[in-house]
Amino acid sequence: MSTSSYWMESAPPREHPPLTEDLTVDVAVIGGGIAGLSAAWELTRAGRTVAVLEADRPAAGVTGHTSAKLSAQHTLIYAELAGRDPETARRYARSQQEAVEHVARTAAELGVDCELERRPAYTYVRSPGQVEQIRAEARAAAEAGLAASFVTGTPLPFPVAAAVRVDGQAQFHPRKYLLGLADAMAARGCRIFERTRVTGLHEGRPCRVSTEGGATVTAADVVVATHYPIFDRSLLFARMEPTRELVVAGTLPPGDDPAGMYITSEENTRSVRTAPLPGGDLLLVVTGESFKPGSGRVEDRFDRLAAWTEEHFPRVRLTHRWAAQDNHTTDRLPFAGPLHPGARHAWVATGFGGWGMSNGVMAGLLLSALIGGQEPEWAGLYDPRRLHPLQEAGPMAKMQASVARHFVADRLAAGDGSEVAGLGPGQGKVVKLDGRRCAVYRDEQGQVHAVSAVCTHLGCVVGFNEAERTWECPCHGSRFGVDGRVLQGPAVEPLEPVQPEG
CATH class of the missing domain: 2.102.10.10 (Rieske [2Fe-2S] iron-sulphur domain)
Structure with a gap:
């Protein structure tokens, strides 16, 4: 099997120069993944001059290795949020669904063919002992405003005890979307620099960002969207935990399409989706085997995931395997807002908990609004300065x-x-x-x-x-x-x- 991400192989990169000389812009965005590019697009479209500084290649890091589900249905979260406060669950649902719709609108507006398909999203369990938990989640998600329902059957090729089904969700090719977004923002004057590692940030009026190559960017505002923040001035390190997950993918006959996006926390996580392939076949993408980075025995984990996939989808022909990484916060909500309590012009987006597609877009919209002096209704929900x-x-x-x-x-x-x-x-x-x-x-x-x-x-x-x-x-x-x-x-x-x- 190829050890490269299918998304990386099927969407060749654009060439962007490294930063070699000092530059002054309205906003410097550190990180060229979905959060950074989404923020840069919104800021560019609002008329600001923007520079994106990416240590490697745009849309090639975590975003290039995701399962690329674009969904407001995030395993089992709404019952927990509603237990804290029903309005918290409603705001979370509205902000996440808005991110889904925003990608669909933006792709249509720009004419980006990112293979976006509307699909229902399911969180399922096979254990009868978990049915009531699923029932409570379906009720909470519906009360939060999602098109959620409790079901006891799915199109998966194996029985489930129960599932939450949420309609109106989507899946897409993340790199095709983001590379199209990068082209559009570059045409509007945004400057994108790759292989430009940021090493320092001086906050002030203005801010200054230093890079490994010696060049400096001066900006009124700075967005830190490096997945795990390279600067920790609000002690976010103590409130986030990295988790790595494995992915196997392969060709599947169209008649075996499970017609949806699926996830369960059972069996150390199993996530299933498909994507269209040239010629009519499908790409089956299965994610799971969560583990902490550096804990070893990764080959054994790949073997277990491949065996599970071949057992449940016997006509799959596995062609790819890769891995992804994300950060989970202590209260399960992302951090998107001021970098630290005293920050006035430095912003951060991180802690997406395995749901980086909707959360990355949400963070881009939120940070662009905050920089523009607006405060969306869910700003406090994601504020990094919060503490529960x-x-x-x-x-x-x-x-x-x-x-x-x-x-x-x-x-x-x-x-x-x-x-x-x-x-x-x-x-x-x-x-x-x-x-x-x-x-x-x-x-x-x-x-x-x-x-x-x-x-x-x-x-x-x-x-x-x-x-x-x-x-x-x-x-x-x-x-x-x-x-x-x-x-x-x-x-x-x-x-x-x-x-x-x-």
Whole structure:
């Protein structure tokens, strides 16, 4: 199977230059995923001068590896939100459904063929013991304003005990949509810079953004849309947890189309959707096997997901596999608003909890409005400065205990330098070399590569992902290549090279 995302393979990138000289704009947007590009589009359309600064390529990071469900139905959330306050659930539903409709309108307006298809979204369970939970969720989602209903059957090729069905949702090709959006905003004067890693932010009037290459962007406002914020001035790190999920995909005869988007939290998450392929076949996309970055045994997880897919869709021919990552907040609501309590011109979008398509668009709309001096009715719902002690105390304590365990235990677990000789091709391990913890990898040609095993973000020890050949931080989700280069933040500095042994 190809180890590249189907979305990446089927939508060739546009070429954008790196930033090489100082620049002044109204708004600097850091990050070229769906949140950053959505914000940049809304700001450009409002008449502001905008620069997008992307460390890699636009729409190539998390957005390029999503399952690309565009839905306001987010597993089981409405009953919980309604339990806090019915108006909270209603505002969440309105903001998420507006994001779905906004993508449909924008694609039609710009003539972007992003394979957008209207499909119902289902959250299902197979266990009879979960039926009442599904019934309560369907009731809460309907009361929040969604076209939700309780059902006991679906078009899936296996029985379910119950499901929440929400009509009026959509699925699409995320890169085709965002690359079309990037073309449209560039035609209106927005400047997009790729392979431009931001390393510093000075807040003020104006703000200044510094980059790895030395060039500076001066802007009245700055949007930090880097998935996991590279700047943490509101202590969001203590309120978010990264989770990685695997994806397998393959061709499916059109007669086997399950005709909807599906998800369950059972079996360590299973998410199902299809997409059109040239020639009439479908692409079946199955996501699941949630795990913390750096926890290992990724090949075993891929095997389980592939086996599940082939068992339930026996005529599928698997062609692709890849992985995605997202951040979950302690109160299950994204952060979109001021970067910290004292911020006046710095903004953030993060913590999308596995639902980055609707949340990314919602955040773009929200931040554009806030920068323009408007305050949508749901602004307070997503404000990063909020704190819900009753909902967040337990998850925050659990999260920080996990970080503390990794910070201590992973240092004690490092092997010694003699283990380098035993590494086979494609294998990696954290060992001590001259008293220093090093991440050591042997490539297929037998050459050994060694870098510091200490994450350059906040100092946790990385773990090896044998399926993707990457080093991953279990604390905050930074990912590095075997050569130490940054693949995914919040880290902005690479792992330091070390002279290997063996």
